[in-house]
Amino acid sequence: GQNIDQPTEMTATEGAIVQINCTYQTSGFNGLFWYQQHAGEAPTFLSYNVLDGLEEKGRFSSFLSRSKGYSYLLLKELQMKDSASYLCAVKDSNYQLIWGAGTKLIIKP
Amino acid sequence: SAVISQKPSRDICQRGTSLTIQCQVDSQVTMMFWYRQQPGQSLTLIATANQGSEATYESGFVIDKFPISRPNLTFSTLTVSNMSPEDSSIYLCSVALSPSGNEKLFFGSGTQLSVL
Numbered sequence: 001g002q003n004i005d006q007p008t009e010m011t012a013t014e015g016a017i018v019q020i021n022c023t024y025q026t027s028g029f030n031g032l033f034w035y036q037q038h039a040g041e042a043p044t045f046l047s048y049n050v051l052d053g054l055e056e057k058g059r060f061s062s063f064l065s066r067s068k069g070y071s072y073l074l075l076k077e078l079q080m081k082d083s084a085s086y087l088c089a090v091k092d093s094n095y096q097l098i099w100g101a102g103t104k105l106i107i108k109p
Numbered sequence: 110s111a112v113i114s115q116k117p118s119r120d121i122c123q124r125g126t127s128l129t130i131q132c133q134v135d136s137q138v139t140m141m142f143w144y145r146q147q148p149g150q151s152l153t154l155i156a157t158a159n160q161g162s163e164a165t166y167e168s169g170f171v172i173d174k175f176p177i178s179r180p181n182l183t184f185s186t187l188t189v190s191n192m193s194p195e196d197s198s199i200y201l202c203s204v205a206l207s208p209s210g211n212e213k214l215f216f217g218s219g220t221q222l223s224v225l
Contacts, residue, residue, distance in 0.1 A: 004151070031211055042201060042216035043152070050211060087152070097214075099151040 002026045004100035006088050011106045012078055020073045020086050020103045028093020034062050034073045035087040037102065043087055046073070075105075083107045111136055115202050115217030122192055122224050129188045130220045132202030137182035140205040142214070143175070147198045155200075158185040192224045 003025045012018040024032070031050040035043035049055055049064035049071060061074040073086055088100040112135040122128050132141065141158040156164040156177055164177035179185040189196050202217035 008149075033213065035214075040219075040221075042218050043214075044216070045213040048211055048213060089152075097154070099153075101149065101151040 002092060002098045004088055004090060004098055006086075006100040006103045008101070009104045009106065011108060012075075014078055014080060014107055014109050016078050017074065017076050018078060018105065020075070020088075020105065022071045022073070022088035022100055024069050024071070024088070024090045024098070024100075026090050026092045026098055029066060030091035030093065030095055032062075032064055032071050032091075033089045033097070034071075035089065037085045037087060039084070046086075078107050080107050080109070111138060111204050111206060111215040113202055113204060113215055113217040115220060117220055118218060119221040120223070122222065124193055124224060126192055127188055127190045128192065128222060129186050130200055130202070132185045132187070132217055134183045134204055136206075138204040139182075139207055140212075141179060141185045142203040142205075143177060143185070143187045144201040144203055144216075145198045146201060146219075152201070155187070158187075189222065192222075194224045197222055197224045 005023045033048050034046040036046050037043040047062040049062050054063045059076045064071045085102040085104050087102045090098050114133045116131045143155040144152045145155055146152050154167050155170045156166040158164050158177050158179040160179045160182055174190055176188045200220045203214045205212040205214055
């Protein structure tokens with residue numbers, strides 16, 4: 001079957017750095033997405049990786065290793081507003097999106 | 110980008126009744142999807158809404174329970190029929206501006222449904 005694994009919850013301190021991991025087992029691979037979802041709100045797009053390596057966007061970076069079935073989202077200079085759930089999603093060989101359950105990130109002052 | 114208006118934002122319904130959720134997009138979009146998100150769980154795709162033809166349902170979802178309309182490229186509805194408490198969830202409308210592999214999704218604000 002197809003599977004996306006992420007930690008359920010993580011806690012970090014304001015101003016620090018946190019890395020949220022995502023491992024996947026899917027039938028084929030056509031890209032990996034990260035979305036941010038604040039409580040009670042809709043998910044919003046953060047990043048897309050289809051080739052191995054690091055994609056940087058301001059305070060957020062996303063890394064992909066296709067051979068390892070692994071990605072991470074790196075958040076730097078954490079702010080209280082970064083408290084949210086972070087969803088990892090993979091497009092399989094049929095371009096169907098497979099979603100992880102999300103990682104709830106709690107930022108403490 | 111796309112701006113999506115989803116209504117209602119929340120509702121509390123009685124068992125056995127039906128609720129229709131509306132999704133209006135500010136531009137014509139190729140792909141429209143309906144998702145369900147239960148607390149602490151991943152997004153589950155219910156169906157792809159096809160303009161001018163029947164929706165394509167995912168395993169575990171059927172048209173009689175979740176009828177979908179898509180009369181044009183900017184609007185769709187999802188009906189949750191004959192509701193039971195197990196249908197309590199957040200329902201999300203989502204669009205992609207093209208079917209290409211790297212196309213990100215835009216989401217409506219969601220409908221939080223509680224069935225008593």
